Amino acid sequence: MKVWKEVWHWGSSLGIAFLLAMLIGVFVFQPTKVSGHSMDPTLRDNERVFVSKLSHTFSYEPDYNDIVILDSRVDRERTFRDDVLENGLLSLLSGKADEQIIFIKRVIGKAGDEIEFKDHKVYRNGEPLDEPYLNEPMTYTSSKKWVVPEGHVFVLGDNRNHSLDSRDIGYIPLSHVLGKKM
Template identity: 25%
Template sequence: MDYDFSFFLVAATFVTGVIWGGYWLYLRQTQQPYPVEKEPVLVEYARSFFPVVLIVLLLRSFLFEPFRIPSGSMMPTLLVGDFILVNKFTYGVRLPVINKKIIEMNEPKRGDIVVFRFPKQPSVDYIKRVIGLPGDRIGYFEKVIYVNGQPIKQVSLGRYQGVGQGVGMSGAERLEEDLMGVEHSILISRGVSTVQDVFVVPEGHYFVMGDNRDNSNDSRYWGFVPEANLVGKAFFIWMNWDWENKGIAFDRLGTRLR
């Protein structure tokens, strides 16, 4: 079990609820009116915080969760400093902390940008793009993806100009990739060698890659993402904050991800 923020929210909701509810039951049993202005300090704090942490727990666990992008592995789609929203229910409703799915929903589609718990360190969240679905045969050779033997079309858009903390990627080649109907930009560093191999995706697993192809720690290096590790689908940039890029990048606010 990973003692993360979800665990803190569950614990805080439970403790404040028990304190407030226990005091209310005590007053009922002793037939005393509820003394709003005279309740103990601990009960007052519990009464104030319980609805707040409960609402945050419900929203974060079952609807949407915010994340901040810490690295450039998904450039140019996501930049360092992007704050994104992740849809928590699109791949099924899960209980917080134990991550047990209780309601089946949709399955990830090729091209989805997903947040997941890193299989080798489940306390850490990763974000990548789904390339291979269960049963797919994924090849990666000479910077080109092959899905079940079919090469994925790429069109060069010229040299990329990075900004802020991503300025180090300036000069990389930017390409428009058509991942079987999902068009998005990627970055390629022609002088960098990466893993070239064929990967067969097992049932119940997904093959993921970063859009910054030569600067991404992804399925080419550590394997597949189990369905149980999925957190949700990234769909929206609501803020970007990068001190090395003059603070807020207003042009990125409200960007829908694809």
């Protein structure tokens, strides 16, 4: 009987620890690993960063230049179930940690902003952005003007010539902004 009592004690302690780790990972912060070179030189491939989940938990809009973690599947509704199942701990246990749906990008535009790409620069509301963090001069240009809709942001990688971002996947719903780099 004493052995079972000890097993129950240890099992319940581990269960509580797992539950607390899940709650912290879903609502407060979690570590994540940078995958790829789209944020060079600011963030390097395989670099580990901590993500504050508070902005997602309390639905705060990110600021310009915030580095955010986002769900790139913008064509589908995001649910609380996604937040739980894609938590770092559960994604490791489920084997889904390597899925390339989570992106790390920089916020360039917010609701109502007009974004343009000309003269190898990004313009927000007619003004060129000062972007000392860029890896190299941007080669991308376009005659298209992007107007960020309400409830969305426009994001770009710092390595503009090698980044899959809002130019490709479109505007990012605020519900898909999962947190920001701490």
